[in-house]
Amino acid sequence: MAERGLQVAGVDIGGTFTDLVAFTGAGLVCSKSVTVAEAPAEGVAECLKLAGLAPEALSELLHGSTIVINTVLERKGTATALLTTRGFADVYAIGRANRPQSFALDFQRPQPLVGRQLRLEVDERIDGSGNVLRPLNRAQVEQLGAQLVAAGVRGVAICFLHSYRNPTHEAEAACVLRERHPQLFITASHEILREIREYERISTTVLNAYAGPKVEGYLGELSRFLVGRGFHGALQIMRSNGGTMSVEQARRQPVWMMESGPVAGMIGAAELMRLLGLKSAIGFDMGGTTAKATLIDAGVPLFRQGYFIGGPVSGQPMQLPVVDVIEVGAGGGSLAWVDAQGALRIGPESAGASPGPACYRRGGTFPTVTDANLLLGRLNSQRFLGGGMALDTKLAEQAVQTGVCEPLGMTIQRAAHGIVQIADTMMSLAVRAVSMERGIDPRDCTLIAFGGAGPLHAVAVAREIKISRVAVPRYPGTFSALGMLLAAWRQDFVQTFVAELADVDGTEVHRQFELMAAPGWRQLQKDGLDAATLELIRSVDLRYRGQDHALPVPLEGGPLDAASRAMLRRAFDALHERHYGHASPGEAVEIVNLRLSMRLPRDETLVRRLLAAPYRASASKQLESSRDVIFGDAQRPEAARIVWRGQLEAHDVVEGPAVIEEENSTILIHPGDVARVNEIGVIMIDVAPV
């Protein structure tokens, strides 16, 4: 890789815009086009054209898309059936019986994606130790298959009890159906998830089968489109775990694409922090409707084992590992409003891209965070989106006047200042949630800010929770697409394996890890990749006996012997102490799950060439300007230095009050803060204490 002439492109198809970042021998190019919902491939073609890239010259195209999550949220998947163990077809409808909105009389449970008539029971039974109590009734499966095809079903999810422990019945049923009905899209739970808890596993399996046929179609179309234009490189798909997979695997396991877009930026941030030599950082991405934060510890973004698609109240559980992104409803388009008791509130409703903030002149009349930033002088009305869109101060003023000033009896400046401060508070709580809640002191972290609005708010958010340094990478506005270029090919496996750490059979643990790795090796071969640089990363979920929540502890290579047992034990006690402030070194510790991650990282030289190329100013020195900007005191605007980022040379210093403007983003430097451009063009800001 990274040969001369190599061209790699990342394409992030979002709800509003399709972003492209490509690396060519000459450097980085970016482009942005409007997403065409009915024909997403056209947005890709447009971006390639704008960037001046020929498909045939690309060696690789990395792709992230919201297609899977939208299919689920809009309930537009295929007619799907679920096969379960006899007696348990309703587990999928009953779920965990919980009501997250405790006091809502009109609560709504998650609506299964498969109705009761298509939840079918099969004669078979395996017990909690993996023993077969009743063999699989093959004839019955054959008969059900014919019945499903006749009913027009295309997706089939198979999830039997205890298949995480013994998958033979599931495998046999899947095999019978695949042989007889190749037109069905079949997913057996053990093929994607081998973790105890039947409801969550059923739901994850159904999500895959439900989205499968549609995604298969979409990816097929995109491949044909690209090949039709001469593309003969590899098409790689971003997955929720922050890695990539081949398009072949994505067609079979689309559920892994769920958070395809949002995680890519965090991967970019992780690579950047490694280059900068930072120990811990928080990725902070603020766009139009939400702000997102992820803790990145020693270059590795934090993971969550599963979440709810569509929110925890009525959402569908998805139990696969995902980069842990905490989201708050505060973006540039978030609406400011006054509640019945006279409190000023922000979001969660957003003006989105249409009608957008009032100042966009697209018919929006409610005040938004972007309107407030404009009125504070923080945004340049002439240079938004590189001058592509002029902002209307008058309309912003009207919206804030009617929406906030009148009900609260405030001046425009005070109202705008209040809106931004409340948004900053909300975002700082999200940033705090990803750090302090996990025992990480934010004061030891650097905030890496990106997304269109991230660099505008980053310094205030950082100061609020005592983070002393903010880093703004180059191209912050299209950083997610850039992140894709840095993502590793990656497979994650989990295996529930409950045992006491003190007396577990080390050989058996080793055997389990080998079994877990087998499908990864097969995929590697299928994808035609070279295993020379493959990394195998093992970890063990541990807890004190009696606890429910387990913490993953890395397990270094080699067998599990007395020494590694003791090491695991010490590491777990220390981790528990760090996360929760107490530990119990005298108590029994239990293994719950084994985890294995197989990664083929990007060539280090490519990463360096993408992120660490020596930086030079790209624009000639022009006359710098100055403008009145409101920072800490709404009554007293301060004259701020206005700088075009492209004019800055490495080692230049910009002291606040200042605004650094660029094509797709704006960096705000408050009075007392100092920004320095480092040798690779990253702007490092020292944040003054409160």
Add this chain to the structure above:
Amino acid sequence: MSGSRSPDPVTLEVVRYGVIAAADDMAAALCKTAYNMMIYEVHDFCCGLIDTQGRMIAQNRGGLPIFLADLGIVIRDGIEKYGPNGFSPNDVLLMNHAGVCGQHLNNVAVYTPCFHRGRLIAFAASRAHWVDVGGSRVGFGSSETTEIYQEGLQFRSIKLHEAGVPNEGVLQIIRDNVRFPDSVLGDLRAQIACCRLGGKRLSEIADRYGWDAATRCIEEIWDQAEAQARAVVSRIPDGRYTAESCLDNDGRELDKPLRVKVAVEVRGSDMTMDFSEMNPQVMGPLNAGYSGGLAAARVAYKCLTLPEAPVNEGSFRALHLVLPEGTFLSARPPAALGQWSIALPTVVDTTFKALASALPKRIPAAHKGDMGGYSIYGQDAQGRRFVLLNMTGGGWGGHVDRDGQDASVSICQGDVRNVPIEVQEAMYPVHIEHFKLRADSGGPGQYRGGLGIDTCITCLVPCKINVNLDRTRCPPWGLAGGLAGQSNQGLIRRADGREELIYKGTNVPLAPEDSVIFRTAGGGGYGNPKDRAPARVAEDLREGLISEAAARRIYGAGGA
């Protein structure tokens, strides 16, 4: 000190988010480090910040709904005992005294004083259900106790740590008197860590804005909560609304139902709940202290006023409770309180029933009305002591415009999750035969009640079970012409095929291959079943949610 000047609106919002986040952080830490499923699955706990007068600054979201701003009484007892100057930094206090707290002794409160620049500003408190506190009961749901002394240890505002020094004597008493000391002491550590975290968060806020300014914000937040609740109540027509229902018995005297009688009086923006005609206190453990009656009144009030808003001292200022001493919801010591919360869902539902005529669009028909749990215990094949506790759902009532929800936990349990089948089978010596929706259990109506659950559990080793099914005399009622849902049913099927019905039982022995079948209640229906759209009847029939017989007999459908 309030009212001098109203706080700056931006500081107000920052403090509002800050104190709630502090309480939520406490809860997250407690949940993740607790040792017993009553905390991490059932969420039988609450955390919060209390001011020096015992007023609730903020409480965590997502805990068990019955804990509503009721930690103040705990703190006030400590202040009375030690005096306002009787606390030092790094004190840790322990409290579960029945006469003061009015809840079962398993609910143990742990709290720490919070100091800022040398001044006591508040307390961080947590209450959590310990799996055991000694006494004669094992697990959950025993009906056998008749006085509090049989139910375990009592701690009345005991300093477990004094200025950072642990009281080894108290720890020893706990270790020697509870059945699962590892679990209990683990939970205790988790509670202490959670309170310390709350105190730390609060001092961060005080550092930033000064405690006096923060206090002004907090008082303003209370005033806003009160005003919001009043605004909702003032839209309910004035009047006195009454309703009655009953519980089957107290578990001791099986032929004596317990009267649940409620009057709700609405005057302007004030609401008074009058529980003075509740059944007198009973011999069995189905009593609660005043705190039980208060919890039921507050849950009902909160559902009707501000279901989504965070809880604080202002949330309930405009709610008044009339509850003289001596009812089963305001029992005098030494009444047994082991099942203090079991009656509460029925009390809440009866309160809703009273208001159904005043709020026909908002009040659904009755839900399953009990806590729906079982507890199986004994020794597994390796000789290890086990207790399997599980909470299951049931049907909720139909609404004016839609069917009730299926298989959900009661109004007094919020984010309580059942134990997965695979976890039950992998960790405990049981085998589950089936777990399914109970067809025909939803009360018929134009909008029918949600369905209960049908579970069959077979034991693999000799063990014992506590069963606590209620509401068979008064199944979940319908509204506006809708019919009642099917009531709870319990059945033991012995290995030799004999069957016996079981509703309430303590320490009932089960032999290997004996099965227990639970069928939980369906919700009540709303509106006349004859008015149900034929398409919906046909759909229910196709999905197997009602039988053909029911479709014909109740809904007058011709079959599929």
